[in-house]
Amino acid sequence: MKTGLAHVCIESRDLEATEKFYRVLGLERQFEFRNKKNELVGFYLAFGNGTYIEVIKSTKAGGGDGVVRHFAMEVDNVDEAYSELVKAGYDATKKEFAGDHNWMVTCHDPNGIFIELQQYTVESMQRVGGVCEVDYRP
8 A cells, every 4th residue: 555755845945955955865845835926935855766855834933943853864875965964054064883783974954944865774673673772762
């Protein structure tokens, strides 16, 4: 029945800044939403594999509280992703090897949403399964 994740929807106070940020990571606008006054109120950004980020204009979004706690994007080269973000003026963490055996860089989009950029390895738990021990208490 399942075939994959279709999209994640995020809210944005600044559609232009949001699109600019995700363009640095290689996403392009697939289509847009306009209201009856022909005002841009959102769009889909394409990963190119049938997966999207839907961005909807909101007056409430931002302030570091993002509507989504976090999401992760798989990248084929985490060093390149880091370099492109920094070159475009965005803050990102240095590359780390995560407990689930991925190389990872993290950042926030202009709406305050936390993003993990993950480069899977042959031992990544997302590929081989297993138990990942974490220091987490809800």
